[in-house]
Amino acid sequence: MRAYLDFLRVTYAARLLGGTLLGRLPNGMAMFAIVLHIRAEGGGYALAGTLGAVFGLAMAAGQPILGRTMDRYGQPRVLLPAAWLSAAGFGLIALNGGGPLPVTVGAVILAGFATPPLEAGLRALWNRVLPGPAQIKTAYALDAAAQEILFTVGPLFVVAAAVVNTEVALLLTGALGVAGTLVITTSPPSRTWKGEPRAADWAxxxxxxxxxxxxxxxxxxxxxxxxxxxxxxxxxxxxxxxxxxxxxxxxxxxxxxxxxxxxxxxxxxxxxxxxxxxxxxxxxxxxxxxxxxxxxxxxxxxxxxxxxxxxxxxxxxxxxxxxxxxxxxxxxxxxxxxxxxxxxxxxxxxxxxxxxxxxxxxxxxxxxxxxxxxxxxxxxxxxxxxxxxxxxxxxxxxxxx
The missing domain is CATH 1.20.1250.20 (MFS general substrate transporter like domains)
Incomplete structure (x- = not known):
């Protein structure tokens, strides 16, 4: 029985880490894909860089809000809708082309703000999947090391997709986020995870x-x-x-x-x-x-x-x-x-x-x-x-x- 439980823990840990890395590939792709697309549509570097910064700030604003919601309502109810909304934002950027700038700005904000907080979700799950503090600390180290791959591999994915066109790069960015989120939210640890009771404090x-x-x-x-x-x-x-x-x-x-x-x-x-x-x-x-x-x-x-x-x-x-x-x-x-x-x-x-x-x-x-x-x-x-x-x-x- 002990061997079986250890096997389950290793299987769950590998699935969670792999799914999270897949779903977080957009973090290493999004800004680059947005900049390439805006430049391809005739926008200047100033506009492209500004929109990339808007994406980053929108993502920074959305993560704590989505994280708090996950603590209250669980992971699948938050991660899946967020992933689809973020993908819709990338799709709208691609479809809008060189269209009205306010639409592009809104789509960038949606894609960034709705980015599913997979990093936070994974780290909240380690306490359940791994047996003790020593193993959790090792998992944190592997997580931190593996995420560096995202910012090396992600831009390569964008370059490869942009060979077709920059719209494909944006759509691929959104699709990978949805795919990784599905891997996580269909796993037993994510589906059954519940946050602890918390004090009624806005902070x-x-x-x-x-x-x-x-x-x-x-x-x-x-x-x-x-x-x-x-x-x-x-x-x-x-x-x-x-x-x-x-x-x-x-x-x-x-x-x-x-x-x-x-x-x-x-x-x-x-x-x-x-x-x-x-x-x-x-x-x-x-x-x-x-x-x-x-x-x-x-x-x-x-x-x-x-x-x-x-x-x-x-x-x-x-x-x-x-x-x-x-x-x-x-x-x-x-x-x-x-x-x-x-x-x-x-x-x-x-x-x-x-x-x-x-x-x-x-x-x-x-x-x-x-x-x-x-x-x-x-x-x-x-x-x-x-x-x-x-x-x-x-x-x-x-x-x-």
Whole structure:
């Protein structure tokens, strides 16, 4: 019987992680697909970039709202309608073509706001599927490492679909979101999951001061991540090498994947709230040499190193979210993580552009270093608040299926 239950847990875990990665591919595709489509329809870079930012901000706004709704009504009732609405938004962008701009803006907002909170939903399920904190922490590390693949593979899907036309790229983006959501919502853990009873408080998880500090730190780390894509583009233009942008992004993602796999492969000494500032410090230090912006061979190594502590930092933050979030708010709390990183990324994109104008490529990468240092300063200032309450690992309110 024990062997059978272990087999079920492994099967459920693989299905949930695989389905979530499939459904989150649009996160790595959407902005690129929107920008390509607007450019193909004759829109300028300013309009294309603005619409991409609108999508990101709409998604950041929608995740906590959908997460709170999931805590109250379960996963399938929220995830499936959201996935179909988001796909409808992408379809409307494709069908509208170069039509009225307000229609395009509305479709972009719909596609972003209704993006199903699969990340938050998955992390809320690990407590049910896996037997204990050690296995959950490993799952968080694998989750954080695997999601780096999305931002490498996603744009490749867009490029392949855009060979036909950019409308196909948009429709594929929406369809993948629906497909991944169906994999998740038809699984027993998702269908039977119920949120814990929660206090009647409008602030939800934000009433936790430790969680607020954590979210602010992650938003600052998001600034560094948002800087990276813009700064890598500026680097490629300066080097007159179209491949440099992709190489730097792949190198950073490869570093994050390697770091996540190493971090998840073993247990580490100390508590998570004590380890988190050290991981954030290592991440911040990794961004500093990028300001040098040397030739591509050396820069690729620096990009790899800059990603090494990203997945471990995120995995540690996921554990802290689970420990700091008040009962009944765990899905919304994880959705706030997505929102915080997303808002930070939008700020980082703007900061990179300003830095590039003021000081060229080194100025663009300097914005990433500043974001990393701000994240570290936030964590150090709020170290005491990051300490979770005793016995914070909660027993799931309903037994594993």
């Amino acid at each position: 939800g998880p934000l009433r936790s001061s430790g969680l607020r500090v954590l979210l602010l730190g992650l938003a600052c780390a998001g600034i560094a991540l948002g800087v990276y894509a813009v700064a890598a583009t500026a680097y490629a233009e300066r080097a007159h090498d179209d491949l440099a942008h992709g190489i730097l992004l792949a190198a950073m993602s490869g570093g994050a994947l390697a770091g996540g796999l190493v971090y998840g492969a073993r247990s580490w000494p100390g508590d998570d709230h004590q380890r988190f500032p050290w991981l954030m410090a290592a991440l911040a230090v990794g961004y500093l040499p990028l300001v040098w912006a040397p030739g591509l061979p050396v820069m690729s190594v620096l990009a790899f190193v800059s990603g090494l502590f990203l997945a471990p930092m995120l995995a540690c933050s996921f554990t802290l979210v689970d420990e700091l979030a008040p009962a009944g708010t765990v899905t919304e709390a994880f959705a706030w993580v997505v929102a915080a990183v997303g808002v930070g990324g939008a700020v980082g994109s703007a900061a990179a552009g300003l830095g590039q104008e003021l000081a060229g490529v080194p100025g663009a990468f300097a914005a990433a270093a500043i974001g990393g240092l701000l994240a570290l300063a936030t964590c150090l200032a709020g170290t005491r608040l990051l300490t979770p309450p005793v016995d914070s690992w909660r027993v799931p309110p309903n037994p594993p299926p």
